[in-house]
Amino acid sequence: MNETQPKWLHWAKQIQGIAQTGLTYAKDVYDKERYEQLRALSLEIMSEYTKMDARILAHLFAGEEGYATPKVDIRGVVLKDNRILLVREKEDGEWSLPGGWADLLLSPTEIAVKEIREESGFEVKPLRLLAVLDNQKHNPPAPYHVYKLFIHCEITGGQAQEGLETSAVRFFAEDDLPRLSRNRNTEEQIKLMFDLLRHPERVPVID
Template identity: 60%
Template sequence: MEPKWLEWAKQMQAISQAGLEYSRDVYDIERFQQLRELSVEIMEQYTDVETEQIRGLFANETGYATPKVDVRGVVFRDERILLIREKIDGAWALPGGWADIGLSPKEIVVKEIAEESGYEARAVRLLGILDKKFHQHPPSPWHIYKLFILCEITGGEAATDTTETMDVGFFAEDALPPLSVDRNTEQQIQMLFEHLRNPHLPVFCD
């Protein structure tokens, strides 16, 4: 479970964001601006991120606050799972990223697999939807839903150096490399292997 301070900061940010979107009274707007600043101060106090970066990434959105969606592609070959090595931290993750406006989850995951691994793929079915706050990820300023979509390779070849990734590989469940835990955990990878062994399992959902 995420720490209480993070839960409070995200709730304050969401309330202030909605208030700034829908309020018309100047005094209410001022109060919601103050509440947003308090959420920024909490994030600054408990993280190493600079204030301006927090304000830009965490407290700069408009409209009603909703969860962000992270879409991950799950590809197996010879009982091994496809992982890409992230340039941002040098660790390994399922190919994927933020959901893009205008694209369906299947379209997003196919695009991300191609861009990050070099493989062409076909999306098959949804395996799971997880709420990041219930899993062993580092604290995040956003409320994030993670979608895991099973895919099949249809062509292409491994691209070992792309804009975002520096290596591509297939790994057995008992020989996983160091994982980028901000993106996926060992427990989540194990859940995916369970679906490989038993394709009739229902979609897992938090």
């Protein structure tokens, strides 16, 4: 377990995972009822400690079905004149690499290209995978367990343009980063991207 993750969050996510998997495979109506109780307990724990509305939490997890696995977040990494492309999120007013949840029927590189176009206005081509990071080790505590994929892309066209979820598009130097949307990406992750791009001989970081 990540030492920076509160024990209550670790336990709540474990309970949620057990409940989700149990509801998927249980046949007996009484077993299903017990798994529903476990899910409700995990949501109660999260609501108590995060102060997030229980109804919102229930909505977040209600659509989760099947064997419980980590979610996948794809981030596009674009460098121009030694500056990195970031977009300002309308949700919190803070900055992130363009990206989002993986979509069904699209490959990771296709998602990176789509997200960069939709959030920044730039057309890009994917070059290589830079890193696969576990959010439990590299991000603030969150309800979801997420694998974050960072994909290096090169601009081929388009122009800076805000999107439905973004309010600004800019390139930033490594020593002049704005306030970051830390659940999406941290300063340490952005600096890791700069380092990996300075050393293309390095293999992707997987942690």
